[in-house]
Amino acid sequence: MLVRAETSNQELSDKLVYVGRCAKVVKGGRRFSFAAIVVTGDGKGKVGLGLGKATEVMDAKEKAVKVARKNMVKIPLRDGRTLHHDITATFCSGNIVMRSAPAGTGIIAGGPVRALLEVLGIKDVVAKSVGTTNPHNMIKAALKALTEIKSPRFIAEKRSKKIGEIVSRRDRQQKDTQE
Structure with a gap:
């Protein structure tokens, strides 16, 4: 359920997650270039990921912001x-x-995933990264997980039920696991 968000450039926050340097060896020496990963969000449920590459860090960041938005x-x-x-x-x-997570827990996540969750507007979540520490793969895995989330309204429409039935069932399951 991937839905493109309508964006206006107001109230968006950008976070630089990673800057990588690459060197190309040429006849005259080394030529450096930079890659930047940026996450952009409005803090209300919209988020974007951008990758930009350039010979200067600021140019790479600007390209990444443009792609993320x-x-x-x-x-x-x-x-x-x-x-x-x-x-x-x-x-x-x-x-x-x-x-x-329940209210007051905060964002328990590390590295690039924390930045993604902060700009998205999530305040209470527990996230565990397993496997690689590569920021490209971790952010893309997190974004893939977030886009697979289904709201109770979507599930209710798909099952031809009322939202109350879906939510009450979820609440009962949470009480059973807490006891």
């Missing part, structure tokens, strides 16, 4: 602060497990 997607959030359900995703050798 172009590729923003809408993620359904529960109460505007956490995920609707637990989710697992894999991208290349990067695996990620994300779990919704």
